[in-house]
Amino acid sequence: MARTYHAAVRALFPLTTFGCLAFATTVLAQTTQATPPPPPPSTLRAPTPDDIRRGEYGRYRANNDLRHYVLDVRVDPEAKTIAGTSAVRFAMLEDDTRIQLELYANYRIEAIALDATPLKYIRTGNTLLIDFPQALRKGRTYTVSVKYAGSPQEQGRFGGLAFRKDPAGRHWINTANEGEGSSVWWPSKDQWRDEPDEGIDIRVAVPNGLMDVSNGMFVGKTDLGDGYTRWDWRVHYPINSYNVSLNIGEYVHFGERLGDLPLDYYVLPGSLEKAKVQFAQAKPMIEAFQKYVGPYPFPKDGYKLIEVPYSGMEHQSAVTYGNRFANGYLERDWTGVGISTKFDFIIIHESAHEWFGNAVSAADVSDMWIQEGWTTYLECVYVEALFGKDDAFKYTNAYKSKIGNKEPVITQRGIHRSPTQDMYFKGALFLHTLRGIVDDDTRWWQLVRDTYNTFKYRNIMTEDLIRFFNQQLKQDLTPVFNQYLRRAELPRLELTFDTTAGTVAYRWNAPEPGFAMPIKVGTPAHWRIVRPTTDWQVMPNPDGAAFTAATDLAYIEVVVLDANGRPVK
Ligand SMILES: [Zn+2]
Numbered sequence: 001m002a003r004t005y006h007a008a009v010r011a012l013f014p015l016t017t018f019g020c021l022a023f024a025t026t027v028l029a030q031t032t033q034a035t036p037p038p039p040p041p042s043t044l045r046a047p048t049p050d051d052i053r054r055g056e057y058g059r060y061r062a063n064n065d066l067r068h069y070v071l072d073v074r075v076d077p078e079a080k081t082i083a084g085t086s087a088v089r090f091a092m093l094e095d096d097t098r099i100q101l102e103l104y105a106n107y108r109i110e111a112i113a114l115d116a117t118p119l120k121y122i123r124t125g126n127t128l129l130i131d132f133p134q135a136l137r138k139g140r141t142y143t144v145s146v147k148y149a150g151s152p153q154e155q156g157r158f159g160g161l162a163f164r165k166d167p168a169g170r171h172w173i174n175t176a177n178e179g180e181g182s183s184v185w186w187p188s189k190d191q192w193r194d195e196p197d198e199g200i201d202i203r204v205a206v207p208n209g210l211m212d213v214s215n216g217m218f219v220g221k222t223d224l225g226d227g228y229t230r231w232d233w234r235v236h237y238p239i240n241s242y243n244v245s246l247n248i249g250e251y252v253h254f255g256e257r258l259g260d261l262p263l264d265y266y267v268l269p270g271s272l273e274k275a276k277v278q279f280a281q282a283k284p285m286i287e288a289f290q291k292y293v294g295p296y297p298f299p300k301d302g303y304k305l306i307e308v309p310y311s312g313m314e315h316q317s318a319v320t321y322g323n324r325f326a327n328g329y330l331e332r333d334w335t336g337v338g339i340s341t342k343f344d345f346i347i348i349h350e351s352a353h354e355w356f357g358n359a360v361s362a363a364d365v366s367d368m369w370i371q372e373g374w375t376t377y378l379e380c381v382y383v384e385a386l387f388g389k390d391d392a393f394k395y396t397n398a399y400k401s402k403i404g405n406k407e408p409v410i411t412q413r414g415i416h417r418s419p420t421q422d423m424y425f426k427g428a429l430f431l432h433t434l435r436g437i438v439d440d441d442t443r444w445w446q447l448v449r450d451t452y453n454t455f456k457y458r459n460i461m462t463e464d465l466i467r468f469f470n471q472q473l474k475q476d477l478t479p480v481f482n483q484y485l486r487r488a489e490l491p492r493l494e495l496t497f498d499t500t501a502g503t504v505a506y507r508w509n510a511p512e513p514g515f516a517m518p519i520k521v522g523t524p525a526h527w528r529i530v531r532p533t534t535d536w537q538v539m540p541n542p543d544g545a546a547f548t549a550a551t552d553l554a555y556i557e558v559v560v561l562d563a564n565g566r567p568v569k
Pocket residue numbers: 001002349350353371372375
């Protein structure tokens with residue numbers, strides 16, 4: 001998801017050049033345009049009962065496994081209402097008499113049924129506890145239908161389900177609800193751990209003349225004979241419930257193919273010519289990710305870009321786009337180093353989510369860096385593929401200025417608490433740092449491909465990635481993952497120079513027990529790899545005042561201490 005970033009404070013970080021005791025700390029301050037103040041730190045606010053009902057993967061979620069949804073709705077643009085049925089098919093993992101679904105409290109529930117049998121239910125906030133007259137049996141598959149109707153209330157950054165008008169005054173209705181959740185507009189198991197293995201059928205009836213574009217493959221349209229036409233879409237893969245989307249408007253379509261993969265574009269009529277120019281970036285981007293990461297994950301569903309009135313969102317196989325058909329991010333040089341202007345940030349970022357976020361997904365919001373850190377890193381991969389390694393490193397390191405290091409990237413699990421924006425930029429720079437540790441590009445790209453291949457179509461936690469990296473690299477990187485993701489502060493490389501002896505003493509200062517990682521030091525022309533631990537070590541320093549650490553290859557803080565252990569100003 002693309003977000004609005006609050007700017008104000010920027011981390012201080014040293015440049016790579018410093019000299020002996022005459023070390024001069026250099027501060028990079030970046031100013032950006034004024035934006036609203038940051039939200040409260042994610043870990044300081046106690047969870048409410050609603051947070052826990054929403055976030056906890058409790059008994060009535062864990063007792064079943066989603067198989068498939070059929071969502072069949074009618075949207076009335078004049079009345080601004082939605083009505084229809086969500087049929088949820090699931091297998092029971094335990095014998096039990098109750099399951100939990102979600103639907104926002106502002107909707108009316110007309111009936112809930114198991115096949116033809118009406119069911120009783122309890123609504124608490126947005127939670128829906130559905131009771132069965134007899135226990136459902138472990139191993140069997142059931143379908144529960146929820147018939148509902150109501151008036152969506154616009155909320156959240158992108159509106160949830162928003163009834164808007166396009167510039168020509170025609171209806172333009174879109175969903176975007178990653179934060180609010182799928183239940184802001186349809187009855188669903190609104191959590192991250194469980195995705196329907198066999199996907200979803202989405203059927204959306206809209207007044208004749210309007211079109212609905214949803215996720216998946218277009219199946220067909222049916223004139224319902226009452227002034228409405230139903231548009232049918234089929235998703236063949238597991239999908240995060242927040243990714244299920246409808247986009248209703250008077251869209252025009254154009255398309256192309258990448259081998260067997262259809263690339264379909266839906267834009268407003270007035271945008272067609274601009275879109276034909278701007279969306280030409282899609283094909284080389286997909287080729288780049290296929291080369292560096294792996295095959296496009298949803299070939300049966302195709303790939304789509306759909307124009308919307310907000311900046312953009314990674315709706316699976318139906319990426320929504322509102323970046324004004326211009327390079328950069330909302331016409332800004334997003335990373336401020338002249339590289340963001342070479343490509344369309346929203347096309348690249350939101351589409352990169354097809355690989356990480358949509359195919360490889362976090363199982364809890366706490367670990368959302370798996371969505372956003374990896375995707376931000378894939379921007380860097382895209383830059384490397386199209387513009388070369390120098391630009392990629394410049395682009396990646398420019399993200400340091402957006403990092404706060406005020407609280408851990410990973411939040412408390414089970415309370416649906418989104419991490420701070422560090423999950424994007426620190427997540428990406430952490431992966432860049434891992435690349436530095438691997439120190440072998442062939443090996444690194446193989447590892448990226450293997451990570452994707454191993455975890456695609458799965459919902460995972462950071463522990464799964466740690467186990468995988470440790471196995472693949474045959475070393476224990478757990479303290480490195482923990483330091484970067486579970487602690488707020490950066491690892492600090494402490495240096496003390498002895499000019500008389502011609503030596504430098506070095507160690508890591510990091511709170512994570514056992515933290516150690518190799519780092520390149522010396523001069524850019526002659527890097528040496530040292531392996532600091534949290535104990536002091538001493539080595540000769542033939543580089544004198546030119547001694548530096550390769551902070552463009554690893555996201556660290558470097559501090560020079562005097563002989564008394566005080567930072568040198
Ligand atoms: Zn994103």
